[in-house]
Amino acid sequence: MSSTGVKMEQTVSSFIGKPVKMLIGKNWVDAINGATFPVYNPATGEVLANVAEGRKEDIELAVKAARSAFEEGPWARMTPADRGKLLWKLGDLLEKHLEEFAQLESLDNGKPLTVARAADVPLAADLLRYMAGWATKIEGSTIPISVPYTPGTKYLAYTLREPIGVVGQIIPWNFPLLMAAWKLGPALATGCTVVLKPAEQTPLSALRLAELIQEAGFPEGVVNVVAGYGETAGAALAAHPDVDKVAFTGSTEVGKLIVQAAAGNLKKVTLELGGKSPNIVFKDSNLDEAIAGAASAIFFNHGQCCCAGSRLYIEEAVFDKVVDGVAKIAEGIKVGDGFDPNTQMGPLVSDEQLNRVCGYMKSGFDQGAKALAGGEKLGDKGYFVKPTVLTNVDQNMKVVQEEIFGPVVTAMPFKTTEEITPVANDTVYGLAAGIWTSDISKAHSLASKLRAGTVWVNCYNIFDAAMPFGGYKQSGWGREMGKESLELYTEVKSVCVKM
Numbered sequence: 435m436s437s438t439g440v441k442m443e444q445t446v447s448s449f450i451g452k453p454v455k456m457l458i459g460k461n462w463v464d465a466i467n468g469a470t471f472p473v474y475n476p477a478t479g480e481v482l483a484n485v486a487e488g489r490k491e492d493i494e495l496a497v498k499a500a501r502s503a504f505e506e507g508p509w510a511r512m513t514p515a516d517r518g519k520l521l522w523k524l525g526d527l528l529e530k531h532l533e534e535f536a537q538l539e540s541l542d543n544g545k546p547l548t549v550a551r552a553a554d555v556p557l558a559a560d561l562l563r564y565m566a567g568w569a570t571k572i573e574g575s576t577i578p579i580s581v582p583y584t585p586g587t588k589y590l591a592y593t594l595r596e597p598i599g600v601v602g603q604i605i606p607w608n609f610p611l612l613m614a615a616w617k618l619g620p621a622l623a624t625g626c627t628v629v630l631k632p633a634e635q636t637p638l639s640a641l642r643l644a645e646l647i648q649e650a651g652f653p654e655g656v657v658n659v660v661a662g663y664g665e666t667a668g669a670a671l672a673a674h675p676d677v678d679k680v681a682f683t684g685s686t687e688v689g690k691l692i693v694q695a696a697a698g699n700l701k702k703v704t705l706e707l708g709g710k711s712p713n714i715v716f717k718d719s720n721l722d723e724a725i726a727g728a729a730s731a732i733f734f735n736h737g738q739c740c741c742a743g744s745r746l747y748i749e750e751a752v753f754d755k756v757v758d759g760v761a762k763i764a765e766g767i768k769v770g771d772g773f774d775p776n777t778q779m780g781p782l783v784s785d786e787q788l789n790r791v792c793g794y795m796k797s798g799f800d801q802g803a804k805a806l807a808g809g810e811k812l813g814d815k816g817y818f819v820k821p822t823v824l825t826n827v828d829q830n831m832k833v834v835q836e837e838i839f840g841p842v843v844t845a846m847p848f849k850t851t852e853e854i855t856p857v858a859n860d861t862v863y864g865l866a867a868g869i870w871t872s873d874i875s876k877a878h879s880l881a882s883k884l885r886a887g888t889v890w891v892n893c894y895n896i897f898d899a900a901m902p903f904g905g906y907k908q909s910g911w912g913r914e915m916g917k918e919s920l921e922l923y924t925e926v927k928s929v930c931v932k933m
């Protein structure tokens with residue numbers, strides 16, 4: 435496995451040393467048909483672990499377990515305070531196992547261990563504890579009603595916010611543990627039960643988290659974790675007639691399939707999909723900060739972020755300075771095995787992603803783009819690609835319009851705020867945007883005009899459990915994190931009592 439740098443924790447090697455099963459109800463089980471699938475270390479392309487491959491029939495059992503836990507188990511009777519305590523405990527357990535989870539995440543996804551330690555695992559623990567606090571604060575309201583056609587009669591009307599029910603959660607591979615936490619946190623705080631399907635590329639941390647969920651004391655069936663492929667396990671979950679809601683993060687293409695699959699029983703749907711986020715640098719900004727910020731906006735997590743600042747727009751007067759600065763940073767980034775403590779950028783997650791990203795670069799070059807930095811894959815082992823800055827691009831090119839999901843930024847000059855606003859909004863996506871300026875009026879006024887779910891000003895990729903995240907346009911439906919996410923895991927019931 436990893437020959438460089440850090441030694442693998444014994445808990446990690448023993449977890450991946452034997453086939454990893456799936457959690458259904460209280461049991462760790464093999465797939466009904468006995469199938470397993472290989473999970474690869476993207477730094478080497480070698481098989482890291484074998485995992486039970488859930489399919490339709492396994493999803494069927496998991497949904498049954500979740501339904502029964504929702505209807506009749508101790509979970510259904512548990513007080514909100516006790517639910518909150520369990521979530522808090524899970525956050526603590528995760529933190530206690532920080533190094534182990536950081537290693538699993540780095541091995542499975544390729545991201546630097548240093549990043550998984552500093553970001554992925556602490557953010558996941560923090561999210562769970564933030565949601566723990568909400569468990570006791572999910573309130574309805576009392577409503578003074580008048581009812582014109584029953585004069586003289588008084589009523590007491592109030593609303594209850596009840597858990598939506600059994601939730602199917604389908605997550606991607608770019609932040610495997612954090613995406614599991616974003617999904618599980620609000621579902622468990624509100625009292626739902628869950629069937630979670632991690633991405634086939636990176637199922638390990640979610641499966642290990644399921645062990646901690648049991649250790650924390652969540653009743654059986656509240657969380658079921660079934661790994662497997664999207665077309666089989668994922669599709670079965672999205673279409674299942676006894677699932678009340680499906681929450682999905684991934685490609686816009688699959689998001690649309692989820693909506694179709696959900697139509698059968700009109701289950702509720704939330705979607706967090708792709709992005710092609712503009713990052714706009716004005717000449718009046720602190721250029722050193724803007725250059726560093728523009729580089730990290732695209733290169734963080736190897737560009738495999740739905741909110742990556744992948745379209746860089748730079749005011750003409752400072753275009754050369756900024757784009758050269760970003761290219762210089764790109765060239766200095768140390769790309770390597772995530773277990774090497776010097777590594778700043780790891781491999782892409784899979785062979786498929788490597789091909790996809792290289793295909794986009796080729797399409798850019800075919801249409802006349804120039805690489806100021808990078809522009810090609812790196813080495814012949816593992817799925818590495820060089821951090822890339824493309825210039826000579828125009829708004830209609832595929833590399834400017836479509837999500838690349840790799841460390842590839844396009845850079846274009848602009849002259850005025852009026853000119854750049856519609857251009858920034860000119861993709862089918864609307865997930866995030868960045869603005870770099872020292873003019874606060876310009877910042878707020880532009881922030882209000884950008885059609886994006888998050889706008890960062892003089893910063894980028896700043897996340898907090900309390901701040902809602904999600905997309906306009908084809909970047910999704912609904913929001914994750916914050917108070918907004920909880921509402922999307924509840925149904926509102928009006929109760930009307932004649933007095």
Ligand code: NAI
Nearest residue numbers: 605606632633663664668669684685688707708740837839
């Ligand atoms: P994907 O959308 O196929 O996979 C995401 C999740 O959906 C995985 O768990 C997968 O198993 C599941 N899935 C796939 N097909 C499904 C189906 N028919 N029904 C139900 N679930 C299904 O994404 P993929 O193929 O891994 O990556 C392709 C592109 O998607 C990337 O290049 C990137 O542009 C985008 N993407 C966006 C993400 C985001 O955070 N918004 C995360 C991952 C990918």
Ligand code: MG
Nearest residue numbers: 664684685688
């Ligand atoms: Mg796919």
